[in-house]
Amino acid sequence: MRAITLTEHGGPDVLTVSEIPSPTARPGSVVVDVHTAGLNRADLLQRQGHYNPPAGANTEHEVPGLEVSGTISxxxxxxxxxxxxxRVAALxxxxxxxxxxxxPAGQLLAVPDGFSLAEAAALPEVLCTVHSNVFTAAGLAPGEWLLVHGGGSGIGTAAIQMAKSHGAKVAVTVGSDRKGDFCRDLGADAVINYKEEDFVERIREITGDGDTPGDGxxxxxxxxxxxxxxxxxxxxxxDGRLTIIGLxxxxxxxxxxxxxxxxxxxxxxxxxRARPEAQKARIVADVAQxxxxxxxxxxxxxIVDSEFPLADAAQAHARMEAGENIGKILLSVAADG
Structure with a gap:
């Protein structure tokens, strides 16, 4: 099969189209014919040599990618x-x-007929990440304020929608007016341009009452x-909770x-990524419901920013690295099905 492999670490140009052996389904797992793969910033870190695959990963062929959609074969x-x-999406x-x-079968999510497989690939990583951190670990409650750094990212655009559907209030930091406008349209209650404003002062103003600063x-x-x-x-x-998911x-x-x-x-x-399969299965099961x-x-x-053919993974990485995307960048592997 065709795959994007890493034979060395470095810039986007190290992403190489290779022919490698197709996988087989071991006990408790399935093989998915990939329709679309989602990009995540962790993929950039892995490409740069700063985010090693977990124990048990394929050591002969290092293939990035933390989420896909497709069909079980x-x-x-x-x-x-x-x-x-x-039809499934997978973490x-x-x-x-x-x-x-x-x-692993516990990391599959069913995609109903009529829902785009391409769009489904944009969801597993962001929904599972936000659910496990913002709701399970941090316990965000209705009426509370959530501050999301990187509101225009795939994680950010998902967090806005998930928190609002949960009855919380959302402030985001962004680096441009274009991203700020998008986040407002998506439901963010407040937008902070971190290049022009101190987010500490602004979140206190936002959570305050008129001239009286809030608690944050x-x-x-x-x-x-x-x-x-x-x-x-x-x-x-x-009683605030800070959850750090990136470096x-x-x-x-x-x-x-x-x-x-x-x-x-x-x-x-x-x-x-590094959680045991049993933990991931529990997170996926919670998200599924x-x-x-x-x-x-x-x-x-x-929220899909752009789609690139699998062979153009380097261009997709360059776009994410430049911070140009709003929402998810996807790699199209197969024709629409």
Missing amino acids: SIGDGVTDWAVGD LAEGGYAEQVEV ADVILDVVGAKYLDRNIKALAV QGGVKAEANLGRMLPRRLTVMATTL TFWQEAMNGGIKP
């Missing part, structure tokens, strides 16, 4: 809930940039990491515990 022993020909640990991929955000979803840690702590309300701004920073203790703040950092159903019924829209 074969089934391993012990799989009873799925059949050959089922992966690796291997999505390929014509076929093996998937109840939950912050952060993709920046070290660079934002101190300011994120300042931007949290009493675009570095990996090391100091935290003022004296500011955190009296305000009862919680700081957590998680990744979805909640936000996935809402998406399949039209309540949450997959």
Whole structure:
């Protein structure tokens, strides 16, 4: 089969179209003929050599890709809930940039007839990431304020919709008016241009009452990491929760515990890719009963920025790296089905 492989680490040009052996369905898994693969910023980190595949990954052929949509073509022993020909989307640990991929059965989501397979590929990673961090770990409640860094990203555009459907209020940071306008149209209650405004001061104004500053955000979803840690702590309300899911701004920073203790703040950092299969299966099952159903019924829209042929994965990476995208970038692997 054709796949995008990494024979070395570096810029987008290291993404190579290769012919590699097709996967087989081991017990408890299925093989999916890939229709569309979704890009994630973790793919860029992996390409650069900063995000190694988890234990048990294919060591002979390193193929990026954390989510796909497609059709089941074969089934391993012990799989009873799925059949050959089922239309699915899938959360992966690796291997999505390929014509076929093996998937643990617990990480599959059903795509109903009439729903675009291309759009379905834009959803598994963002829905599972936001659900597990914002709702399960941070416990965002209706009426609370969520601050999302990178509101125009795939994660950001999903978080806006999911939080609003849950009855929460949402503020986002963006780097351009174009992205800010898009986030407002998507439902964001407030937009902060981080290039022009201090997001700590602005979130207090936003959560305040007229001339009286508010307490800040109840939950912050952060993709920046070290660079934002101190300011994120300042931007949290009493009993606030910070969940860090990215390290675009570095990996090391100091935290003022004296500011955190009296305000009862919680700081957590998680990744979805390296979780054990059983944990991923539980997350996927929870999402299947909640936000996935809402998406399949039209309540949450997959936001697709652009689609590139599989062979043009380097151009797709360059677009994401430049920060030009609003929503998800996709790789088209097969014709629409």
